[in-house]
Amino acid sequence: MPYFGSEETVKELKRALSNPNVQADRLRYKSYITKVIRYMTQGLDVSALFMDMVKASATVDIVQKKLVYLYMCTYASDKPDLALLAINTLRKDCADPNPMVRGLALRNMCNFRMPGMTEYIEQPIVAGLRDKASYVRRVAVLGCAKMHSLQPRTEIDGSLVNELYALLRDPDPVVVVNCLRALEDILKDEGGVVINKPIAHHLLNRLKDLDCWAQSEVLTFLLRYRPRNDDELFDILSLLDPFLQSSQSHVAISTLRLFLHLAAAHPAVQADALLCSSAPLLATCGAASRELRFAGLCHIQQVMRSQPALFNTHYKRFFCGYSEPSYIKFRKMEILVALVNDENVALVLEEMKSYCTDVSAELAQAAIAAIGRIGRTYSEKCLDILTGLLALKQDHITSAVIQTFRDLVWFCPQCTAAVCLTVESCVDYPQDSEGKQALLWLLGEHADQISSAPYLLEVYIDGLKTELSAALKMEILTAALKMFLRRPAETQDMLGRLLHYCIEEESDMCVRDRALLYYRLLQRGIEETRKVVTGPKSDPSLSVLTSAQEEPVSQWVSIFNTLGPLSAADLQLHNTALSASEHTDDTADTELLTEHVPVSMRDVSEAGVSLCAGAAVSPEAFEQMWQQLEVLQRQTVCFSGCAADTLQSALQPVHIQTLAFSPARALPWRAYIYSRGSGTLVLAELLQDDPEMLTVTIKQQPEHQQTVTAFISVLQSVLQTLNTGQMSV
């Protein structure tokens, strides 16, 4: 960062630090060192002082030592030659009688991120692993991981790994956890630390000695362990039970995740665990820290995907506080919409109504949309509220209400009459593009029920020349055409003018093409046009029903207690990856309806086919089936190859099992994988005879195209992730 007068400041500091008078005065010397660190934090480059700072490290004052070490760790990579000078002092400190000094020196020496450090730190680390002070052992264990990260490509030192595994039995809990962390880092390429039965049981027994941070981390490591049988499983679960109620929310949530994961085959146990942890989850939603609240709300939304009724009685907890930031309010409104039932609908709607006049326009619009969603089930009450809001005559509210009306008419045809009546008597019309489009759609679609529709439309057609938005122009065209089919006498003239203008004068291609399309369609005759434009629509009520379906816990447990639920974008990605198949089936329908169908509906129509691993297939059975079955699909994927076990561990979480693969670096390289879904078994062969391309051959029994599509999309996304992972290495 360029800093005004920075050179001058550095020179001045250098002068002061090398001044023998300053060096003699301990306090003054230290204050200058503090100043250097302060500038460093602010982003000023003070690396020119390295020499003077190395000198300052030879001191008995621990505070000064710490400051100098901080400085050295920051700039060591820029000045490797000078940093070597400091190493002697550090190595000497590693043998200090005071364990604190030993630990401090070792930790900072390992933090020097520069090439060639390994030879200097290896010996102190090994000595540190056997130190009698737990503080030094903690530092040394992580030192191993740091040493490995300095030279990631070198061979893994087997004896060091063994020593770390042995240290898992260390009496100090932090050493134990650090061992897990270090092993995980060192063995990353081989799939991380191995949690076998003795280690898992040892960790479970030590769990209560650990502090909360270590607990939640160990619980995450334990996700890797699979109990051998149900007895062991239930022993583990009963051991974990008290942690579900931990006062530390992160421990409680980590425990819940482990519970759900372990009890994957016992839905009743999962349901019990969810019930049990609903209290800590709700408590996070009322936590003083608003960030924690947000995280809690996002996770409650996940839980509600499979247990929509779990929080029914607590709906009041999701009323928004007026001082809460809007990102919390949005989540709360989403949850409230999902919790509405016959008993609470009146209270929830009254609450929602008070958000509609919020000072934030976005929040107000979201509240109106939320009322619209409730209106799909409780249309009468919601229509009253929405109609009342129109009287406020505020642009953003009117626009949101009209858009909500459009969606509501689409989902609940029975409220069409009421909506049309309201639109008819409406005095104030939306000013923004989305609102106008919604109004036009209503006018076109229900021209027969809105008597003033042609006059309203005419205003828009007359103002077409000054209109900028192409989407709006298309909407005008569609509305005019639909209206013409229903009320030809009043519309014919303006439709003619509109088509003439759009074909002759309009510069936007899309609008012109649409106008031409309608023009030619009309040439084919009215009946033909009617058939195309007002043809039967798909029945939206079907997908509303499916949205209420409860998803299995396995759908979301993999992202539970990760950043996924907190960032909405990731969540959507996750959904589409799992449900790609249905999406492709629906595209034909959805594309036709894209202009009218609200986004939320598209989401619900994608309830996906999910894969599951199921019972293992023996190699013999696989071979037999492979020979019998016909090739269903063949596809090439861009893939530059990776270690077989990496592939295996990447496929496992998405429920694709690996049966066999040829040794690494063999060409052609083959792997056989399989998975189950919707009652069928999918077999696949991955063949790589070109370093960049992978041929996937798929066979299936019995045939079910949707599962194959889902399988391919999941496989592709895994391979893609592996590809990008390789590139970043």
Place this chain on the structure above:
Amino acid sequence: MISQIFILSSKGDHLIYKDFRGEASKDSINVFYEMVTALSGDQPPVVMTHKDLHFIHVRQGGLYWVASTKTNPSPFTIIEFLNRLAALTKDYCGSLSEKSVRMNFALIYELLDEMVDFGYVQTTSTDILKNFIQTEAVSSKPFSLFDLSNVGLFGAETQQSKVAPSVAASRPIMSSRGEQGGKNEIFVDVIERLSVVIGSNGVLMKSDIQGEIRIKCFLPTCSEMRIGLNEELNIGKSQLKGYSSAVRVDECRFHQAVKLDEFDTFRILKVCPSQGEQTIMQYQLCDELPCAPPFQLFPSVEKDYVNRVLIFLKLRCDLPPKSTALNVSITVPVPKGSVSMSQELSSPDQTAELQPKNKALLWEIPRFPGGAQLSALFNVEVPGLSSASLLEVGPVSMSFELPKQTCTGLQIRFLRLSPTQTGLSQRWVRYVTHSDSYTIRI
């Protein structure tokens, strides 16, 4: 695992920056600040992602406390860790502000160095940390002699009568200097957050109390302490007995260090507090308010003349006569386009102003004694007023602080340090109720 931790002021100044793994460049601070300032209101700013780096931040004391990571960790862990870091900074520096962080940056670096190694949390317990932390805290506010004498004067032995000044607990926990550290004090605070919705007919629609017992300990070493709660405390819905004035909470959770062997029969918590602040018990009570709601509002909103709204508010404080509510502020949304306001308030220490940006008027009352009733009349000028605009007035939200009050009625009967405790120690019990969200519909 955490890649970097940094603390930024609200203006984006770098106060603390520590890189644990060398995975991300130092530029990421500026990237983060640009992202956070570019946000519009509707995006969730707790987690943000730039390329493959995730930023998780919390806001405390007007500062951004940020952790960046390249893995996909538990958000709860990171958020709680950042909160804990802020709490420890407060413990060690006395208070939490840009100034105190600036002045004590060396201390915070030292703390971070011991708390996190290579991106992994090592410890956050003050008992362990105090052995390693050597830097002296610099108090941003000199400890006033006046406060000290105040404590001495009223620091009588009975718990009920004495009042600790609110600033007494905001000082660094570790101090070797005699005049500051000489006081062996322990504060036990019962803090409740009240969240209430009152319907337009005056009926309580929602009430929710989140409470906690927090200990702030300045004793260098402390052996076991016994905290006695109300003996008639009931936990859970089923255990309601008789018609006595029982205190009830829905559920409670304890810090893992709390021993509960005497809790079931005598309602005694046993704990060995470590230095600094910690929450030993959290409890909540939903859908029930044992006392009357502290405030009742009697509003009337009328359209006067052509362009004027008359808002008449009568506010009654239903606390016991001896209690007082402090810093009461009332926010009333007003119709869009309100340009000016005139008001009639009942006493000169109250203030009221129109905030056109938030389309609201703010009425502030510094002290509101229990049993009192205050009224105010506001004349709001709104050009182009329609009768529908009156719908925009409301709901009224209030924020306040009720010292010496708990809404659940939870009390601390006694506070005993074990007899082996050497030296004289001062024990303080303080109660306070904050309004988390207090909404009254009109």
